[in-house]
Amino acid sequence: MGSPGGERVTAAVMIIGDEILSGRTQDTNLRDIARYLGVLGIDLAEARTVPDVHEEIVAALNALRGRYDYVITTGGIGPTHDDITADAVAAAFGVELEEHPEIMAMMRARWGDDLNAARRRMARVPVGGVLVKNPVQGPPGFMIGNVFVLAGVPTIMRGMLEDVGPRLRGGMVTIARTLRVEGSGEGTIAAPLEAVAKAHPEMSLGSYPFFNPEGFGSNLVLRSRNADELARAVADLTAALAAAGIEAVREVVEG
Amino acid sequence: MGSPGGERVTAAVMIIGDEILSGRTQDTNLRDIARYLGVLGIDLAEARTVPDVHEEIVAALNALRGRYDYVITTGGIGPTHDDITADAVAAAFGVELEEHPEIMAMMRARWGDDLNAARRRMARVPVGGVLVKNPVQGPPGFMIGNVFVLAGVPTIMRGMLEDVGPRLRGGMVTIARTLRVEGSGEGTIAAPLEAVAKAHPEMSLGSYPFFNPEGFGSNLVLRSRNADELARAVADLTAALAAAGIEAVREVVEG
Structure with missing residues (x-):
């Protein structure tokens, strides 16, 4: 990690979730990601918190991914109707969602006949997406272009981050x-x-x-x-x- | 509080400070403001965290204040060189900064001959700004247009919020x-x-x-x-x- 040239590498965080904007949940992911990036010498340049609203997620993601080297999103990748991050990321990139064969295989092994429609939602990844390992529990996150899509639950998010770091081009360490x-x-x-x-x-x-x-x-x-x-x-x-x-x-x- | 018509009233929060984006400080102001607004029936629709960089603050503030009914900022109103919020807010509104006579009077009473240039920075308010009381310690915040500029220290921020609420048009309580x-x-x-x-x-x-x-x-x-x-x-x-x-x-x- 750490490029000797001292080039500035930038990132943005996008926190997705009504529970943060209602004040119900205290976000801690921003701080954890900031510290993780700091060690890699990457400047966290901006963060946005957006509601569970498709158009808002698409617009913010497109603004951020065009401006910074990397974008890390948290939240909205579970199985419930308010988990719309994968849909919004696919729309932002103008691609379809598909059930990822690797996630489907994991889920079939885990759930068998209990693999219902809600759980299958979590297997959907934008076409061209690459998985981000989830060492904690549940399905993986994914990466597409310069965007990493992680879980919102802090313990899971931190676990996923460990599979993000090695894919980032580090700046000079601060x-x-x-x-x-x-x-x-x-x-x-x-x-x-x-x-x-x-x-x-x-x-x-x-x-x-x-x-x-x-x-x-x-x-x-x-x-x-x-x-x-x-x-x-x-x-x-x-x-x-x-x-x-x-x-x-x-x-x-x-x- | 609470408009019977049920009209949606929106707000955005803008958190200003390198210490949040470096991960050094865990922000708690977003959650406190979200809860405070929730009680008034105002929807917190978006939050942005921006660095202590003049152009970034100006651009984000202009984007947010045009889009939402209210914007509440936290941070960057102290006496040190990295406290540039007042300058940026004035620039966003296209007005000058002036030493506010009421703050100057408070500071003269408090500091006497120790009222140095750094402390006088905290008396600067954009022309047209109205003070927001600080019941905790130190100089007040201010309001200009639909923007409220509050301190970043959580105890002071919460104290200032109490003087913001009565100026907001509440939505229906949720x-x-x-x-x-x-x-x-x-x-x-x-x-x-x-x-x-x-x-x-x-x-x-x-x-x-x-x-x-x-x-x-x-x-x-x-x-x-x-x-x-x-x-x-x-x-x-x-x-x-x-x-x-x-x-x-x-x-x-x-x-």
């Missing part, structure tokens, strides 16, 4: 370091932070404040594709904060 | 009931579920499977703007599941 400032708010640290950000324009430097019963402060996250530049920026930022009288700074190692 | 099926997978319940969904086309009927150490099954969520129709649909679904031999069904009252 590395991150975090400095935690305690007892100083963003208004105090903004000036030294901005000076360092300007001196290191190729890096990402974010400030994420926290407030909790133990106190307040901010986590400053420095992110670069270049380890040397990152080390210089961390040193510069530490010095700039100290020069501004902000001493309660320590590096956080994230688990 | 009510929900949940039937929990235990020991039957989606493949088994899909047929009775679909029959009931077809018989009640004005309702939303979703199936959300669960798998955990205690067992598996699915939560069937019925949602309608009409209490009588909802009661009929719950009765129909209970009967249809029983007719399919699925007996382990109980109603879940969500907290």
Whole structure:
């Protein structure tokens, strides 16, 4: 993974499901996919959450797949009437759906005479689609063009991701370091932070404040594709904060 | 709240922040806003997560505000250099930013001589903007046109939402009931579920499977703007599941 050329590789996530937009379910797939892509050096550039409405899924997918190197969708591939992702992806690519022989064989082995019409819905894959393994349970996902269609259930989605990674062209891996400032708010640290950000324009430097019963402060996250530049920026930022009288700074190692 | 005419009122959420797209931070604002809007009878129709990039924020905001009745943004209104939401919203509306006299007065009272340039950034509001109260801490958000610009820190965002609700024209309130099926997978319940969904086309009927150490099954969520129709649909679904031999069904009252 990681292309030495440092070319930027981009992806978008499309979360499909009324249950997210109604607030019934807290999505966690976006974060899991973002972290997984980050390790591969792929920038997650945008995410959209769309309802279980055919036209909405088709339109969003076509917008995203034309713009980014990869699109990963989650949700809507089960057996019920509201699972319409395969239909919408086929429509977006202008192809038909077909029962995939490999999924049908798996399902016949699993269900025998109980392989009803609802379950057979899950065997439908757009023509030209390639399966994405599901190591958890249930039928596989699929890939067509630059689009990966995964389950919405988080444990299954994470399992499927493991079969997505090896098919992605990785960008340069981004590395991150975090400095935690305690007892100083963003208004105090903004000036030294901005000076360092300007001196290191190729890096990402974010400030994420926290407030909790133990106190307040901010986590400053420095992110670069270049380890040397990152080390210089961390040193510069530490010095700039100290020069501004902000001493309660320590590096956080994230688990 | 709740328009008797039953007109559909729509909203979109725009989450602004590299920390969400890098996977560093788990967003929870989408769910909180979705639930808040649900109580007001407003349909959250779409959500987008965009990076801290001026052009991306402007383009997404213009797409969303033209399409939905309301847009709620979260994130990017602090004092640091990566807080560019106010600039982007002003650009989207084609207006200038100005230091809002009410925020400046608050900040002078709070900071006195420590009111530095970074903090003054947070007083900038697009011309024509109206403040959204911040009952938690720090400066207010603002509203311009059909767009509400809120903080990204969840506790502050939720506080600001309380000053958004009274300004929204509510739709008909949607009510929900949940039937929990235990020991039957989606493949088994899909047929009775679909029959009931077809018989009640004005309702939303979703199936959300669960798998955990205690067992598996699915939560069937019925949602309608009409209490009588909802009661009929719950009765129909209970009967249809029983007719399919699925007996382990109980109603879940969500907290």
